[in-house]
Amino acid sequence: MISEIAARIDPAKAQIACANILVSLGGYAEWSSDHLEWIADALRPVHEGTGLPSYTDQDDAAVEFWEQYL
Numbered sequence: 357m358i359s360e361i362a363a364r365i366d367p368a369k370a371q372i373a374c375a376n377i378l379v380s381l382g383g384y385a386e387w388s389s390d391h392l393e394w395i396a397d398a399l400r401p402v403h404e405g406t407g408l409p410s411y412t413d414q415d416d417a418a419v420e421f422w423e424q425y426l
Contacts, residue, residue: 358425364406373402 376398380391396412403411409418 361406361408361425364408365402366405369402373398 377395380394380398381387384391399411409421411418411422414422
C-alpha cells in the first residue's frame, strides 16, 4: 500500500517538497518536461534516507517495485 511508502518519508521534508512543487506548478499556466525534472529534483531530499529504490535512475527491480503501487 502507498501508506507503506508514506511511513518511510520524513514529514517535514515532504511538506517543503510539496510546497516547492505547488509553487512551481502553480506559477506557470503551461507545464513542460523541465517542470517534471524540477519536481523529481525537489523530491530528492525527501527520498534520501528512506531506503526506497530510485524513482529516477531505475533498474528492473526498482521499476517493478514502483509499478506495484500504481
